[in-house]
Amino acid sequence: MTNAPIRVLQVVPSLNRSAGIARVVYNWNRFHDESRVHFDFLHHSSRNGILMHNERYDEELEATGSKVYTVNYAADDLRRFMREVHEVFEKVGFSYDIVHCHMPNSAFCVLREAELAGIKHRVLHSHLNNSSDKFLHRLRNVPLNAIGKHYATDRIACSEDAGHFLFGSQPFTVINNGIPLEQFAYSLESRERLRAELGIGHIDPVIGCVGRFVKQKNFPFAIRVFAKFHEAFPDGKMLILGDGDNRDELKKTIMTEHLSDAVILAGVREDINKLYSVMDVFFMPSLYEGLPVSAVEAQAAGLPCVYSDKVPKETDITGTGAFVSLDNGVEQWINVLTVALNGGRLMENPILLEQRGYSAKANAELLMQHYEQLIAER
Template identity: 35%
Template sequence: MVGRDMNGHEAIRVLQVVGKMNNAGVETVVMNYFRNIDRGRVLFDFIIDSDSKNPPVEEIESLGGRAYIVPPYKSMLRYLFCVFKIIKENKYKIVHSHLNTVSVFPLFAAFLAGADIRIAHNHSTAVRGEPKTVLKNVFKPFARIFATHYFACSEYAGRWLFGDRSVEKGNVAIINNAINTDNFKFDEGVRNEVRHELGIEDKFVIGHVGRFVYPKNHELLIDIFSEVYKLNNNAVLVLVGDGDLKEEAVKKVEHMRLKHAVRFLGNRMDSYRFYQGFDAFVLPSRYEGLPVVGLESQASGVSCFYSSEITDKVKVTDLVEFISLQKPALYWAERILQAGRNARRSGYMEQVGRAGYDIRREAGKLLNYYADYTKLQ
């Protein structure tokens, strides 16, 4: 159904370029905004790579959007042609790309197709040692060329891609990685239910939600858990997510003889439930823009241990402790066990919301950006 405002005008259609949709952080953020924005005024259409594992096409269409499946940008000429054709034939005024440094490609196609408003949205940074970093640095100077507007998930991510001067001049809009805080309100009944499902009722549960990719640093996470287990053999590690490096993680767990104490749950559409069952949430990332799971874990009221490589802007409650990646796994383990099981309560979801991460308020702000941009055309 096409959305219309109170005057009967058809809603603005914004083309969201998300690349792969594998139920990961960026796609989750965009879908959160779509679910909560005023769809009588703005509707999202999506360009999705054909090798996506979990594209929510049915939900997109049920909300009034359209999903266009295109070849991944590794097939560059085919990708550019498809994106150009979609924009040209549907006369999109706003193209909003979430591909970080690689946004140069869809925004080039948008430029050729005549889209007036071309948004480059950065959700990430980089670190030495990752194979992708070389390519990120190659594309970084070009990411802004065809963009008319800059967005970022945090000031840190904005400075990394668009530069200090752009941020300081107010040329980068910070679009918070907002969440539906109600989903993460602590509930003792859900906690007991989750722990019973997994057979870990009496365990000390360390949890992690995230893709098995280089930035998330599952190697260190497993090393940390190994040290925890040596100190407390009643501990278990619960891993929610999927990804290219999952098989390596499984092999590492088996090699360390920890298979009996580690649960690989794969991708879950109900991942929010599992935070309730955790006693500690550990995120030893090599780098992040501003991690959605960092907000979700705090909203659920669980003790949180994050890498000091993550921006401190993610700390919006007293639940967070940052630990350097230079510290040994044993140090992490001792800090986690010292924290123990905190007294869980539901008030943390309100704190996360007041800090600017309640999706209902933030969706209204994003709508205003789109509306203002189109008025200027």
């Protein structure tokens, strides 16, 4: 190995602050050693050259010395996406030792272009245990994922479940979605200050949801469950952090359930770590997941967590969560949420997460060692 840092191009769907993958790579960048590894980024969260998200990491990462390359959104025009990815690799591909692709259904293009550019180490990363919200998209993704895997020389997953989904019996390395645990620790000061800011009473029970407003997260279902919860707890509030294309649909569901005064759509905020202290229960009724970063964050804040049975069991790192089938009636969800609410905050969670390998600093170190091993084997 030379003294120069290993140069890695991280290929992600977006650098949207509400997206779990973006938060993962952002944490890697925060805790990596620049003398050993340098990160640049490529994403397709752009339409006709205009970035699609207002709250993003792009500028912050550029300010720390990373380059951020953007191409136009693949779903708008796949041929244009492929052409622009080709142009990026033709122009700068030679300067990278490793390409780390977090987009399995685009790897057929991204990793192929990396191979054509002479990049010997091409990492494919699995973050989910399903490939799409929509049946036709899942059908489309089967051949795309298969082709993409052909160009990968190394495989990483955020969980065993996500790894087996994408890679089957092929070997892969699990690297946890670590977070800066100390930043998510429960804070009474933050709880009181932010509850006052959001108009939430001191003892009002708060159910929290975090994530992009997409079908996968199943937020309209969460609203319908909360409507029944609200009947039992009239002072209850639901706090939803995030944004996305389905915002109008979600607002319509809130209005239909007559919950406009009880559901708070707080958007994408930089103080998300402090907002977990506002919540009393974390609620994730997702249709599928890999190992969601928000669930790790919620556990670090000591929140009791209620998940759908489509969320991998590995998500319950601290062994304190509850899983409910999406086929169960609303009353079952209410019962489980009520038990979680009455159980109170779990102050030992940060220690358990540290012990079980979910520190962002520790995981950045594992990733750097993984890269170093790849280069050493060349």
